Amino acid sequence: MADPGLEMSGSLQASSGEDRLIVEQLRRIGNVRAGYYAIHIHLSKLRAVNRKPNFIQIAARSFDSLMTSADALLYRCANGDLVLICRDAPVRDVEQAVYRARALFSEDPLAASGSSGEDDKFSTWYDLGIPKDYSAFKAVIISMASGAEPKLEVKQSKPAARKMTGVSLDPGNLSEISNKLVNARISDMIRQQFAVKILSLNDGGLLFSEHFVSMSELQQRIAPDVNLFANPWLFQYLTEALDKRVLAIMSRKQFKDTDIPISLNLNISTILSREFQHFHKSIGKNTGKVVIEFHLIDIFSDMGAFSYARDVLSDLGYTVLVDGLTPMSLQFFDPGVLQTDLVKISWGPEFSGNVPEDRMVEMRDVVQASGRDRVILSRVDSEDAVKWGLGLGIHRYQGHYIDKLISALQAKGVM
Amino acid sequence: MAMSPNISGRGGGQEALLLDYARRLEKHRHGRGSVHLHLSGLQPYNRREQHIRAAASSFEPLVQSMQGQLFTLRNSDLVFIYKSESQIQVETVVQRIHFLFSDDPLLVEEEDSNLVFDTWYNVETQYDEFFYLVQSLVDIEQKQEEEKERKRVNTRQALKDKQETGEPLTPAVLERIEQALVRADLSNMVRRQFVCGIGPDMIPDALFSELFISIKDLQETLIPGVNLTSNRWLFQHLTETLDRRMLSMLNKNDGPAIEGDISCNMNVSTLLSQQFQDFNDGIPASRRGAMIVELQKVDVFADLGAYMFAREFVQDKGYRVCIDGLTHMTLPLVDRERLGADFIKMIWHYSMMDFEEEEIDHLRRLIARAGSGRVIMCRVDSEEAIRFGHTVGIVLFQGRQIETIHADDLRRRELLKVKRPRSYR
Numbered sequence: 026m027a028d029p030g031l032e033m034s035g036s037l038q039a040s041s042g043e044d045r046l047i048v049e050q051l052r053r054i055g056n057v058r059a060g061y062y063a064i065h066i067h068l069s070k071l072r073a074v075n076r077k078p079n080f081i082q083i084a085a086r087s088f089d090s091l092m093t094s095a096d097a098l099l100y101r102c103a104n105g106d107l108v109l110i111c112r113d114a115p116v117r118d119v120e121q122a123v124y125r126a127r128a129l130f131s132e133d134p135l136a137a138s139g140s141s142g143e144d145d146k147f148s149t150w151y152d153l154g155i156p157k158d159y160s161a162f163k164a165v166i167i168s169m170a171s172g173a174e175p176k177l178e179v180k181q182s183k184p185a186a187r188k189m190t191g192v193s194l195d196p197g198n199l200s201e202i203s204n205k206l207v208n209a210r211i212s213d214m215i216r217q218q219f220a221v222k223i224l225s226l227n228d229g230g231l232l233f234s235e236h237f238v239s240m241s242e243l244q245q246r247i248a249p250d251v252n253l254f255a256n257p258w259l260f261q262y263l264t265e266a267l268d269k270r271v272l273a274i275m276s277r278k279q280f281k282d283t284d285i286p287i288s289l290n291l292n293i294s295t296i297l298s299r300e301f302q303h304f305h306k307s308i309g310k311n312t313g314k315v316v317i318e319f320h321l322i323d324i325f326s327d328m329g330a331f332s333y334a335r336d337v338l339s340d341l342g343y344t345v346l347v348d349g350l351t352p353m354s355l356q357f358f359d360p361g362v363l364q365t366d367l368v369k370i371s372w373g374p375e376f377s378g379n380v381p382e383d384r385m386v387e388m389r390d391v392v393q394a395s396g397r398d399r400v401i402l403s404r405v406d407s408e409d410a411v412k413w414g415l416g417l418g419i420h421r422y423q424g425h426y427i428d429k430l431i432s433a434l435q436a437k438g439v440m
Numbered sequence: 441m442a443m444s445p446n447i448s449g450r451g452g453g454q455e456a457l458l459l460d461y462a463r464r465l466e467k468h469r470h471g472r473g474s475v476h477l478h479l480s481g482l483q484p485y486n487r488r489e490q491h492i493r494a495a496a497s498s499f500e501p502l503v504q505s506m507q508g509q510l511f512t513l514r515n516s517d518l519v520f521i522y523k524s525e526s527q528i529q530v531e532t533v534v535q536r537i538h539f540l541f542s543d544d545p546l547l548v549e550e551e552d553s554n555l556v557f558d559t560w561y562n563v564e565t566q567y568d569e570f571f572y573l574v575q576s577l578v579d580i581e582q583k584q585e586e587e588k589e590r591k592r593v594n595t596r597q598a599l600k601d602k603q604e605t606g607e608p609l610t611p612a613v614l615e616r617i618e619q620a621l622v623r624a625d626l627s628n629m630v631r632r633q634f635v636c637g638i639g640p641d642m643i644p645d646a647l648f649s650e651l652f653i654s655i656k657d658l659q660e661t662l663i664p665g666v667n668l669t670s671n672r673w674l675f676q677h678l679t680e681t682l683d684r685r686m687l688s689m690l691n692k693n694d695g696p697a698i699e700g701d702i703s704c705n706m707n708v709s710t711l712l713s714q715q716f717q718d719f720n721d722g723i724p725a726s727r728r729g730a731m732i733v734e735l736q737k738v739d740v741f742a743d744l745g746a747y748m749f750a751r752e753f754v755q756d757k758g759y760r761v762c763i764d765g766l767t768h769m770t771l772p773l774v775d776r777e778r779l780g781a782d783f784i785k786m787i788w789h790y791s792m793m794d795f796e797e798e799e800i801d802h803l804r805r806l807i808a809r810a811g812s813g814r815v816i817m818c819r820v821d822s823e824e825a826i827r828f829g830h831t832v833g834i835v836l837f838q839g840r841q842i843e844t845i846h847a848d849d850l851r852r853r854e855l856l857k858v859k860r861p862r863s864y865r
Binding site for chain 2: 074075079080082083086087125128129130131132195196197199200203256257258259261262265296297298299302321322325326327328329330332333336337340351353354356357358359362363
């Protein structure tokens with residue numbers, strides 16, 4: 026393995042970028058440009074989830090083998106792009122390395138685009154010996170070096186709804202936070218959001234109202250300096266404690282008079298707890314008005330406990346929902362296998378427009394197989410999302426955009 | 441879940457009620473069955489009040505529809521007496537409780553030991569046996585109560601009991617453990633288990649061996665009295681620290697002897713970390729082809745995007761990837777080819793022995809979809825498990841039974857080596 030060397034060591038340089046170094050090299054190359062060529066790899070155009078600094082770092086190392094053998098230099102630009110400048114290096118070897126970097130992102134539409142010529146959105150090749158190519162390349166580099174492009178943000182990995190700042194949750198601060206959680210007032214942080222059914226312009230209605238604790242408010246109250254989402258496992262631990270607080274509050278609610286079912290996010294382990302027993306007793310015969318949402322991670326972690334909890338809850342009259350799917354996860358398994366009453370898929374702006382047609386067909390099939398009447402598209406924040414869902418045959422929605430629709434309809438007196 | 445009064449807790453057991461009921465049953469035994477669930481044999485962490493309550497509540501619909509009577513004993517055992525026409529419903533309930541505790545040694549080890557989870561009686565024809573059971577349960581309970589009385593005065597004994605039960609892992613304890621792990625010498629806690637191809641002749645052919653840190657040893661050495669696996673999320677976090685220690689051991693020459701192809705457990709986050717990059721830079725390229733990275737299914741599905749990236753990265757370097765921790769229940773959710781994994785591991789569970797023909801066919805199809813040579817059945821503890829594996833198309837196995845077969849085979853080969861020169865003489 027080559028010494029990563031100055032060109033690509035560490036993230037410090039990545040954040041400042043090596044755009045100016047490319048300009049300098051172009052100056053050094055001067056006018057004798059025969060044999061030189063450049064490849065611009067557009068990692069900045071990846072989906073946000075794939076633009077993580079450690080992903081870029083690993084992708085950059087796909088070119089390690091070229092650094093030892095051939096006359097090639099790799100630059101990491103401030104926006105996350107990579108630029109490779111070669112002299113007489115065998116095109117086949119370079120192609121191979123570009124292919125390896127592309128393969129890493131095979132789930133990203135950018136890499137799924139055609140791999141040669143015009144269709145290739147992942148990389149652009151310039152023969153610097155040709156004046157037209159040279160000036161085009163130089164223009165791109167100068168524009169990047171002038172800082173016109175947005176820089177690669179370090180924290181871009183989570184969808185907008187899950188953005189939070191602060192130090193990462195760790196066992197040390199978790200201990201303190203979970204102690205605080207037991208005593209903190211949370212009843213005023215419980216928010217509601219409706220899920221709706223839209224069958225046609227005139228036919229629709231409210232499905233249920235999800236009750237959840239606003240995590241950003243919770244963070245402000247018990248741990249303003251800690252990013253609760255930063256560690257998925259420890260966050261999951263925290264939710265176990267949160268469940269019990271929420272159930273205690275919900276046990277005091279009058280279910281007799283509510284027409285619209287409520288839904289609660291719970292851990293599977295919570296179903297076996299004393300708090301859930303109390304809740305169950307308190308709601309009496311109203312189990313048909315309660316939807317229990319389980320998260321996919323929790324289900325995968327203990328399928329036996331899940332199928333047990335699902336069956337017990339169904340026997341008692343509750344509705345069971347699986348949450349935490351994404352359009353991407355639909356490409357990997359059929360949620361119908363989980364045999365729940367409802368399935369929730371979280372939409373993200375990265376899914377609009379640029380999903381290859383064959384993947385869309387696959388997803389449509391999965392939605393059909395899971396039963397169209399069981400699928401809810403959540404985190405719907407734009408009309409695009411609804412259109413996307415309708416394209417897959419989905420008629421159940423939840424999200425900020427839906428909230429706006431509901432208030433508009435309510436203002437008109439339609440709802 | 442609504443509780444009927446007769447399962448409302450363990451403080452007072454229902455031994456006396458059961459004895460009385462059993463006596464009266466003598467004249468009404470026609471068309472009655474009974475099942476005794478030995479929940480007392482479960483690990484302490486599976487025997488908490490909520491677990492017993494959950495198990496008991498599964499019988500509730502049957503109790504409410506007057507199909508049977510449930511008795512909860514002081515030692516947590518359950519005895520259910522029912523009308524024979526609801527036999528199938530009762531079996532379904534018991535099966536569900538099985539799944540609830542499917543990770544418990546009582547269920548995992550039932551096959552090759554005298555541990556039993558459930559005992560069934562046809563009260564009509566086996567009334568005497570059934571009555572004997574009830575009597576013995578009541579007797580045992582009385583003796584244990586007396587025993588407890590004696591023990592109560594013995595503080596040292598009480599402390600010992602507490603240690604055996606194991607305290608649950610808390611974030612504060614986790615923090616201490618993770619700090620201790622940075623310095624602790626783990627090399628003597630590394631265990632090795634072979635994955636072998638085994639055909640009908642039962643002769644093993646080792647494919648690779650898995651290196652892992654014994655959690656039991658770790659627990660006893662670092663923090664006796666705390667059950668490290670009692671909270672799966674905290675445990676999952678702990679495994680990230682263990683990954684790093686494993687990598688540094690594998691990088692050292694004085695680490696565990698690594699000959700042949702080996703596998704070890706990793707988190708996706710570890711594969712994407714600088715530590716793994718350093719590890720990868722430190723080992724010869726040829727060695728990478730001999731290594732298999734095992735990832736837990738929950739880790740894979742927690743962030744599929746990160747998994748796909750990491751998988752592509754390590755496979756490009758030559759490593760192979762195995763998705764671990766599947767059961768026959770999660771197998772349908774995992775499309776090995778789509779996920780691009782080289783192997784998948786399915787945990788053997790003895791309940792598969794009772795599969796109906798239809799379920800066996802379904803499993804066979806799933807295994808064929810994944811590719812016969814790509815599925816490893818692990819935690820194999822009996823020859824029956826291997827034979828079952830063969831009927832559904834599995835040829836790769838791992839577990840205690842495989843260790844025995846593999847060791848026997850090595851001995852046999854050694855003997856052949858010793859014998860052969862003699863016969864030439």
